[in-house]
Amino acid sequence: MSPASTGSQRRPLADSLAVHDQVYEAIRQALINGRIAPGVGVSLRSLAAELGVSPMPVRDAVRRLVAERALAINPANKRLSVPSLTAARLEQLSQARLWVEPELAARAAPHVDAALVKRLRDLDAAVDDALKLGDVDAYMTANHDVHFAIYERADAEVLLAMAGGLWLQIGPFMRVVFGRVGADGLVADRHVEAVEALKVHDAEGARRAIAADLSEGMDKMRAAVEAGR
Amino acid sequence: MSPASTGSQRRPLADSLAVHDQVYEAIRQALINGRIAPGVGVSLRSLAAELGVSPMPVRDAVRRLVAERALAINPANKRLSVPSLTAARLEQLSQARLWVEPELAARAAPHVDAALVKRLRDLDAAVDDALKLGDVDAYMTANHDVHFAIYERADAEVLLAMAGGLWLQIGPFMRVVFGRVGADGLVADRHVEAVEALKVHDAEGARRAIAADLSEGMDKMRAAVEAGR
DNA sequence: TTCTGAAAATTGTGATCACAGTTTGCGGTG
DNA sequence: CACCGCAAACTGTGATCACAATTTTCAGAA
Numbered sequence: 001m002s003p004a005s006t007g008s009q010r011r012p013l014a015d016s017l018a019v020h021d022q023v024y025e026a027i028r029q030a031l032i033n034g035r036i037a038p039g040v041g042v043s044l045r046s047l048a049a050e051l052g053v054s055p056m057p058v059r060d061a062v063r064r065l066v067a068e069r070a071l072a073i074n075p076a077n078k079r080l081s082v083p084s085l086t087a088a089r090l091e092q093l094s095q096a097r098l099w100v101e102p103e104l105a106a107r108a109a110p111h112v113d114a115a116l117v118k119r120l121r122d123l124d125a126a127v128d129d130a131l132k133l134g135d136v137d138a139y140m141t142a143n144h145d146v147h148f149a150i151y152e153r154a155d156a157e158v159l160l161a162m163a164g165g166l167w168l169q170i171g172p173f174m175r176v177v178f179g180r181v182g183a184d185g186l187v188a189d190r191h192v193e194a195v196e197a198l199k200v201h202d203a204e205g206a207r208r209a210i211a212a213d214l215s216e217g218m219d220k221m222r223a224a225v226e227a228g229r
Numbered sequence: 230m231s232p233a234s235t236g237s238q239r240r241p242l243a244d245s246l247a248v249h250d251q252v253y254e255a256i257r258q259a260l261i262n263g264r265i266a267p268g269v270g271v272s273l274r275s276l277a278a279e280l281g282v283s284p285m286p287v288r289d290a291v292r293r294l295v296a297e298r299a300l301a302i303n304p305a306n307k308r309l310s311v312p313s314l315t316a317a318r319l320e321q322l323s324q325a326r327l328w329v330e331p332e333l334a335a336r337a338a339p340h341v342d343a344a345l346v347k348r349l350r351d352l353d354a355a356v357d358d359a360l361k362l363g364d365v366d367a368y369m370t371a372n373h374d375v376h377f378a379i380y381e382r383a384d385a386e387v388l389l390a391m392a393g394g395l396w397l398q399i400g401p402f403m404r405v406v407f408g409r410v411g412a413d414g415l416v417a418d419r420h421v422e423a424v425e426a427l428k429v430h431d432a433e434g435a436r437r438a439i440a441a442d443l444s445e446g447m448d449k450m451r452a453a454v455e456a457g458r
Numbered sequence: 459t460t461c462t463g464a465a466a467a468t469t470g471t472g473a474t475c476a477c478a479g480t481t482t483g484c485g486g487t488g
Numbered sequence: 489c490a491c492c493g494c495a496a497a498c499t500g501t502g503a504t505c506a507c508a509a510t511t512t513t514c515a516g517a518a
Contacts, residue, residue, distance in 0.1 A: 018307075059289075060288075060292055064292055068296055078247075088384075088385075089386070092385050092386070092387035095388075096329075096387065099328050155317075156317075156321050157317075159321050162391070
């Protein structure tokens, strides 16, 4: 293979997403969906080969994921791995979520309009459907969308980013709930209560509903993690 | 760091810190110290030239800083800049700190020993010295060290990382306090109270002392930011 | 069979180049 | 003097290579 013939056609890429962003999203989803199991090692080249890109954009994406603590880097040999699920990590992540997310819901309440209420009801219906069908990926996506459709209305960029980072880190934990207790373990959530509170701009009601929703979900995660020791 | 000549001699690097980590630390300090003013644009090559390294490790460091929101990236033209100091950002950052940091102090309380108490007193003395001398950089460093010497004892890696990220983002705000009200504006802190509480393993006392310390500091930052509009 | 040790493969890191957008600078035109 | 237009410089992105440090593999000795 001569250096000149290493074609590898380039992309216009002006409007489209950069490759490293696509790679980031791909790895992110793989982590949340549990396609890359916690504890196992990964490498830049193996990820690159799997995604059909050069190691360069993978390197960028991985740096970002490491900074967000969705990937861990062994300080001794500098090798990459997926953080493993420990009770201590879950506990801290839970506590942090339990502070930021209700806060975001409360901040969103004043800015909620009829269109958002409708969208939230549609999204929540999608959550219920996914639950009935036992479609794990669809559930994870829909559940995420419900929460962040609310949080985005809070007009609090910094807190929103914190919440995003926490979901990314807790994604693998959510997966183990399905793995161990099945979809039946998650039939109930507090989305309806949250939407009702938001509809009438009841900030404290929204805060309480989201707090209860998280609290119950996280109890199940804790039980699943402890059962799997 | 040696100038990046085309000779490109390599380092041993086994035990020593990687170049991109040194670059990260250098930019980090420059941001916190306000040597790179908020709002202005930077570029990979200009930073690389300034630090005497190739653009590659700068790219890695910048990715990390962007993920930590210490640098911002313009989505339109993808150019880098230092986030500007807005009241909304300060408010959210403050609220987040006011939750995590007292929590870390409370968690640390049970694990405090005599050696740590001594170290904290030494560090706090350094804070007072820097204040008397009006040495801004020394104050920022010493103040950071006092807080994180406590937080590291909490045995809460996730929350500790959150606190670190928040300090990085709020660093430039701290600087404006000195810029506008001078070192005299910060003569009082609640470090002594915090250390006293920690010494007797009083978690709630430590929580309150740290909360008060942050609260007062952030009031000054808010005033400085508002005055500078 | 089990241990040993050297070769081979794999890893993260850094340098350098190519390329396509964007911004900047500067000349000429009205 | 003000405005336009184009070229040069600069920007982030991606590819490819080189290198040192691991880790893995496997043949040979006990």
